[in-house]
Amino acid sequence: MRYLSLPIFRTSLLFSVFIFSLTVLLTSCEEVPHTGRGRLILLSESEENKMGVAAYKEVVEKEKRSTDAEAIALVERVGKRLAAAAPDKGFTYEFTVLESPTINAFCLPGGKVAIYTGILPYCKNEAGLAAVMGHEIAHAIARHGGERMSQGMLISGISTGVDAILKEQGVSPTTEKIAMTAFGAGAQIGVLLPYSRKHELEADYLGLLYMAKAGYDPKEAPEFWKRFSALSSNTPNFLSTHPASEDRAAQLTAKQAEAMKLYESSPKYGAGAPVPEKYRTIPTPAPEQKKAEPKKEETKPEQPKKKKRK
C-alpha cells in the first residue's frame, strides 16, 4: 500500500467506515412487521402517530362526512375486523366515511382511516373494501410515512424539524402538509406524493394477509385491482400511478397460497355484503380527479432489477 498516498487511503477508509455504519443503521434500526425489511426511521412512533392524528382531524373537518348509515356501518364493520387481524401497534382506530366522488382512501399513523364514497363502486363488496382498507392500514403499520419522512430529513439534513413542528400547538398548516404528504394522503391538499413502488407492493402484500385473517376471501383482492385497472385512462388519486394495477393484481395472485392459509382458519365471510345500492355503479367516464400531476423526481419508479441467471 505504500504507493497509495495517505490522504487517499484515509479518505477511502473513512468512506468505508461511513458506508458500513450506514448499512448497519439502515438494516438494523427498524423492521417492518412480517416482511422483516430493515430501514432507518428517525422519528419515534409516538411522534409519527401524533402527526397522523392531528392531520386526520384537520382533513376530516374540512371534508363532508357521510350520513349514509349503511355505508358507515359497512366501513366500520370491515375496519374493525381488519384492525383485529393486523399486528397490534397500539393504534386507536377510527373510521370515517367522507361523502365525495374522489376515488381515495387513507390510513394515517395511529389508525386513523378515511374512506371516500367515490371508491366504493370499485370495492363492490366488503372484501373489495377490505383489500383497500387492508392496504391503507398496512402503510400505517409498516410506517411507510415515517420512513419516507426520515428519508426526507436525511436528505435535507433536518433532524430536529419534526420535533420543532410538533411543539407548535394547534397544528399548523405546515404540520398538516408535511404529515399528509408523508403519509400518502396528500391529494386532498393538492400535493400528490405517491409512495414508492416498494411501499405499494409491501402494503398490497401485508393488506392481503390482514384481509384474509379478518375473514375476507383473499381472491377478491386481485379482482378489485382488475376493476380498478379499467381506469387507466383516468388515474385516480387512490394509490399512485405505479406500480401498474395489473402488476399489483399479479403479485396478489402470486401470494394467494399464503393468504388462503390464514383465510382457512378465519371466520370466513367470503366477499361479505355488497356496498350500499347507491354506490354500486362505476361512473362512466370516471369523474375528473382534482390532483396535481406527480412530479417526475418524486415518483421515480425503482430501476428494474437486472435479470440474474440462476
Ligand SMILES: [Zn+2]
Ligand atoms: Zn398505497
